Amino acid sequence: MTKHSHDADVAFIQALAELLRENDLTELQVTREYGEDDKLDVRVARQTQVITTVAAAPVAAAPAAAAAPAAAAEAATNDDPAQHPGAVTSPMVGTAYLQPEPGAKSFVQVGDKVSEGQTVLIIEAMKTMNQIPSPRGGTVKRILIEDGTPVEFGAPLMIIE
Incomplete structure (x- = not known):
C-alpha cells in the first residue's frame, strides 16, 4: 500500500486539524505526495451550526396583518445577508x-x-x-x-x- 510511516500521517492530520481550529476554518483539503504512485489525500472539515431566529411584531389591526408576512420576510433577509x-x-x-x-x-x-x-x-x-x-x-x-x-x-x- 504505502511505503511511509503511519505515525507520520497521523501527526500530519493532527497538525491539519489544529490549523483548522486555530484559523477558525470549516474545511481544509491537502494532497501530500511521497513519490510516484504514493500519495495521501486528506480532507479535514468541521460542522458549524447556524441558528436564525425571526421575531414578528404583534399584529394590531387587519391591514397590518397583510404587511406582517412581508415584514418578517424582510427581517429574515436583513438578519442573514446570505439569504x-x-x-x-x-x-x-x-x-x-x-x-x-x-x-x-x-x-x-x-x-x-x-x-x-x-x-x-x-x-x-x-x-x-x-x-x-x-x-x-x-x-x-x-x-x-x-x-x-x-x-x-x-x-x-x-x-x-
Whole structure:
C-alpha cells in the first residue's frame, strides 16, 4: 500500500486539524505526495451550526396583518445577508480587498451603480489576486466586509439590488 510511516500521517492530520481550529476554518483539503504512485489525500472539515431566529411584531389591526408576512420576510433577509436575493457571495476562500491596492480608491461604494461583470472587489488566494465580478447590474446597497477580511466559500460579501 504505502511505503511511509503511519505515525507520520497521523501527526500530519493532527497538525491539519489544529490549523483548522486555530484559523477558525470549516474545511481544509491537502494532497501530500511521497513519490510516484504514493500519495495521501486528506480532507479535514468541521460542522458549524447556524441558528436564525425571526421575531414578528404583534399584529394590531387587519391591514397590518397583510404587511406582517412581508415584514418578517424582510427581517429574515436583513438578519442573514446570505439569504438576500441580491447577495454577492465569495466563490473561494481567501482574503477580500475592496481596493486594487493599498491607498487606492475602492472598486465600489454603497450607492454606486454597477453593471454585470464589473469588478466589485478582489480575493487573494494562494498569492493570486482574483477579480470578483458583479453577477448582475444594480445598485450597491450594503458592503458586508471590511478591506483585508478573510472570507470563506459562500460568505456574503455585498448586496446589489
